[in-house]
Amino acid sequence: MVAVVPTDRIEHRFANPGLLEQALTHRSAGAPHNERLEFLGDSLVNLIVAEALYVRWPQADEGALTRARAELVRESALAPIARSLELGARLTLGPGEMKSGGHRRDSILADALEAVVAAIYLDAGFEACRARVLPWFEAAMAALPPPHKVGKDAKTRLQEWLQGRQKPLPLYALLSESGEDHAKSFRVSCSIAQPPIATEGEAGSRRAAEQLAAEAALRQLDPNY
Incomplete structure (x- = not known):
């Protein structure tokens, strides 16, 4: 299949554009939807962020790394990334979710982002996935407090x-x-x-x-x- 040139902010050329279509399909719109991709993407996001923190903070202990990762991968952190990629406008939702503004809901946007990460991974492998996804988290990583402060009031x-x-x-x-x-x-x-x-x-x-x-x-x- 000929690679599809990206026309959106995801900026990945999908050899299998059906993966992206599925990643952006909410379960309310029927199968095939993005829940399985979301499951895989959750693990991928955690791995990509964990590895980046491990490299960025060589002296941080496990507790600080765990708290920092939790800050970066929680729903309220993923949803703004999804908005920056304009995923909401591309979601396929069922009539009920569409009417209730599901394309703006943090939970749906965060799930879609994880599904998109999985779609990139399945389409191009881990190295390409990490190279595309890690920059999405750079601003949030740079804004983290020092390791001993992160996640602590x-x-x-x-x-x-x-x-x-x-x-x-x-x-x-x-x-x-x-x-x-x-x-x-x-x-x-x-x-x-x-x-x-x-x-x-x-x-x-x-x-x-x-x-x-x-x-x-x-x-x-x-x-x-």
Whole structure:
């Protein structure tokens, strides 16, 4: 079969264009749909991203690599890539999904992206697949925080910093709560005994306020942590 020159942002010449057609067909449109390709693509995306992180972060431990991979391959990270490739406009959906805006739904877009990755792999092999797919993740990889921070919120990092130095854990206290039920504001303090530090955070939820207070404490203790 003659290779098909790409006219879209996927930029892969499919020797078997039927693979791409199947990858972009949701189960609501009937068989053959993309669920089997999605299954294969999920593993391929995990492998491609894991290998790239392994090379990029030679000193990172398994935990940091695992958290970074999870950040990069979760649904909310894959869907924007699918949008950048304009997959939504090319999806084949059943009438119900089409009417409900399925072509804009994160879950459907992320699944389609994984299916497209599998289609490229089956069409051209792993090396060609990796060469095409890895650049899609470069911007997100470059935006990752340092390995010791990735996937960890401020409260977790503050606790680890203190425990690593055998210091007492911080205490969080609600200082005030204001506003209507639909627009609450919480002000929270974070107190550390050794070294003596007290910070505050204010946000629309108590949890978010605690995170801000912990982040402020970390900036005082160790701006690079």
